[in-house]
Amino acid sequence: MTVAAARALRDGDVCFVGIGLPSTAANLARRTHAPGLVLVYESGTLGAKPDRLPLSIGDGILADTADAVISVPEVFNYWLQPGRIDIGFLGAAQIDRYANVNTTVIGDDYRRPKVRLPGAGGAPEIAANCREVIVVVRQSTRAFVERVDFVTSVGFGRGKGDRERLGLRGGGPRTVITDLGVLQPDPETCELVVTALHPGVGIDEVRARTGWPVRVAESLRQTDPPTPSELAALRRLRQQTEQQE
């Protein structure tokens, strides 16, 4: 997933990064094919260039290596809100057929949830305002549901045209990267369809781990396996990170 996410980033893109897989993927991309990738962490660092993975978005290495450190209100108001960020990453506890994302509660009753999740964070406005969004999530029927229990971040609502009706100016989740492959919205319906499988993964496995009768794109691709240099760069990044701890 990390290598696939890294590959989705283009050199020169401005990328809004959270801790965890997105941060790893973005820093891997910077060390492989996208040295000019611009990392914006929501804690207020524009153009951070860490030489290891930060432990949290408050990590001093982000401030030390950034082109500019700004306040949190400025991050959201001057940089995210006007659509200056090309790519946003989201994780998800649940994602549905139209790529709506839930990171708030599992269960029907918001006041008495089955599982209380961390909440929205920056996600609703990342989903609304980035030029496009990449969702990274492990594939399971628990995560891939017909309809999310709670819409924390809007993907495509109930289908095509909903983003426009809601006035959302960013492009929405164009790519959902899982441990099995890649799903993307059908251009006609905005429903997520399987567009690529990772090496060694069969489409039946994807179907079995998706909570709705998922469609498969006609031009189903297979993702290239991680190259030795990608794996080496990833290993080096993790080593440098562990040395710091």
Added chain:
Amino acid sequence: MTVAAARALRDGDVCFVGIGLPSTAANLARRTHAPGLVLVYESGTLGAKPDRLPLSIGDGILADTADAVISVPEVFNYWLQPGRIDIGFLGAAQIDRYANVNTTVIGDDYRRPKVRLPGAGGAPEIAANCREVIVVVRQSTRAFVERVDFVTSVGFGRGKGDRERLGLRGGGPRTVITDLGVLQPDPETCELVVTALHPGVGIDEVRARTGWPVRVAESLRQTDPPTPSELAALRRLRQQTEQQE
């Protein structure tokens, strides 16, 4: 006027300062009775401590000696608007019976003015939001008019209660310092009345140089003449300023 304005400032006050007489008065106060006076210049310097008079509010000495340099939006939004400033200074091309101030145009026709003045600057919100305002202006029938041609900054509107009706939260112009004396709003009507005369000035002269039949307070004071130490401090301040030019 400068000494009288300096005396109106209390040690520890936070004072919003413009260039010209207010800056001279505030810096004189810092060097005499109010060493703890906090000077805020609208260009974004909190707690500037210049050792000479700045040539403009962009003077580097303000940034170099300030406790903090902030953006212009922050000056107005975080510091002036919420009422964190104790004292604001205003100049005036015209001031009227209820201490409304005009710095925009002289003449009846805004589009074809007799005299085009610099405009509002920070004045409307200084007048609205400072705990209190000091107006400094030379006394003449041209400047002291029954009704200003244009209300750039609200004093007391048309009289008592108007500030409250308009929702203005600051106290308004409590003191108008002129070359002849001091005018202050009558507590009952908010009309400006003469409360003090400078040494050697007679009340008839004030009347002759005021464009409405100005009232005189029962307890008319005479201001103390500038002390030798005030005059020396003012002279030193001006010398240090000239040496820099």
Added chain:
Amino acid sequence: MARIASLAQAVSEVVHDGDTVAFEGFTHLIPFAAGHEVIRQRRRGLTLVRMTPDLIYDQLIGAGCATRLVFSWGGNPGVGSLHRFRDAVSNDWPVHLELEEHSHAGMANRYVAGASGLPFAVMRGYVGTDLPGQTSNIAPITCPFTGEVLTAVPALKLDAAVIHAQRADRQGNVQLWGITGVQKEAVLCASRSLVTVEEIVDELDPRPGAIVLPTWAVDYVAVAPGGAHPSYAQGYSVRDNDYYRAWDEIGRDREEFNRWLDNHIFNPAPGEVRA
């Protein structure tokens, strides 16, 4: 002018039962020592406000100090969930915790509005999500010039704000640098404020990226070296990652948590200055 006081005195002056209070810090400079002092002083009925409630809020909630939480993301950053927070929300242990939930952008703008003396802020956000259905503190607003409909959120009004900074001078001017988050806004939103600092110095020499809160905008300064431990205090200490990981175990279990409270907050070992 800020008063310089001991941590215990400053906390007792600034944070009272029933207050709405923010201990801010966007994963950097988190005021742990002040939070622990609040637990020690057994404050009750607090409405806690913060963008990123993490361990110190888990501790305050588990200790029964809070009955309400206004927030946008609650977790153990880089580790996982907050178990005391979950237990309070799901099982009312030790007391019921009411939630008011926003996005980061929404909370940031609520702080900005509060700092600006405005009753509300305007933003692009929340539209199409289920968040507005759970609170009346998100409302549509129409632009008077274009007719476009945007989102309004009310200003945060805090009784108290508590932050940690690197340094103050003897006059009480406060300097912080690195990631400064919404700390300035939090202090400017609050009726009373307390800044704990790593040290007090004679002069705050200017530093790149530093912001200064002037002494006349702060109520109390208290020296608390290591007061952000286990979080970062840039230039002084880095994150104690083991503490964050260990908290997952401690916080998971009520007994374990109560033991931690007894041993580290109420009866700390002699010389245990932090945590």
Added chain:
Amino acid sequence: MARIASLAQAVSEVVHDGDTVAFEGFTHLIPFAAGHEVIRQRRRGLTLVRMTPDLIYDQLIGAGCATRLVFSWGGNPGVGSLHRFRDAVSNDWPVHLELEEHSHAGMANRYVAGASGLPFAVMRGYVGTDLPGQTSNIAPITCPFTGEVLTAVPALKLDAAVIHAQRADRQGNVQLWGITGVQKEAVLCASRSLVTVEEIVDELDPRPGAIVLPTWAVDYVAVAPGGAHPSYAQGYSVRDNDYYRAWDEIGRDREEFNRWLDNHIFNPAPGEVRA
């Protein structure tokens, strides 16, 4: 990524006839050299925007580049009036100048709204003054939570923003320090932007009080040493106060002004890099 170009090329790419353009600088780092290049390129029909239009705006107005001015304070700071501005307003010389007039707080908020991608900003201001009577760009707005009535102003939308900064690096990242005014907001409000700089350096070492505009938020960078003369460029040069005083005489008289244009803008002496 910002392109690094000559001043003449950058100005011709960024400022076009009929544009709404701000040359910002709150009495510090005023982009005089870029303004003079605009006069030299004989731009027409500009709407000029600025909080504090001063000498460079007097010069642009007198040269006939502008037909509209959106501003909050127009004067020769510390000296007196702007005579070309007055002549245009009162006598339509050389062309009619339409005014839209605000307060500083209003203009600052209009920049903030533009930089934030919002159509308007909310503030406490203008109430009771005669300013709202002269423009439709000031309107009441009601808080949806408290019912309080405040003031709304529309976002500034600029075709172009031009500022002067101390330094850029070879990638086009821009650094400025000292009084930074609303320059960041102006650049973020604009479709196209140009930053003139004192110098280009290999690396922007961090400096106290400095702000950085990343290269991907800027369109053009042009080297213009002394490009803020006669205003300040902190760390490089101080205000040329004699110039400000002398301008009062030059600007007062149309003939004198035209002579100045000929001698200093259109046919500058060899080696005359500024003014």
